[in-house]
Amino acid sequence: MIEKRDAYVKKLKDRIDDWNAQIDKLSAKVDQTDAKVRAEYRRRLEDARKKRRELEDKIAALQQAGEGAWEALKQGIENSWEQLKAGLSKAKSEFEGRESKGREEK
Secondary structure, three states: OHHHHHHHHHHHHHHHHHHHHHHHHHHHHHOOOOHHHHHHHHHHHHHHHHHHHHHHHHHHHHHHOOHHHHHHHHHHHHHHHHHHHHHHHHHHHHHHHHHHHHHHHO
């Protein structure tokens, strides 16, 4: 059971690493936009970072949990993961849509 939990934790940490890279990439793009857009998307990125930190805290708790408790924590982590994923995907999609619209107007 511990091996299963450790494999799950590794998978989650790999996902977080991927999302960190995506947040950094989007952040660099946002920094190149006008001030109004930049402020709006910086708030969204900060929200994504906050959710990521909360998820990292839950993963730490999962690693410390006993064998019986980790399955219960797993569901909470999956819910947090989906919220982070949805929020970042929405921000990325909206930003890219706004970015391509701006190119079309030029």
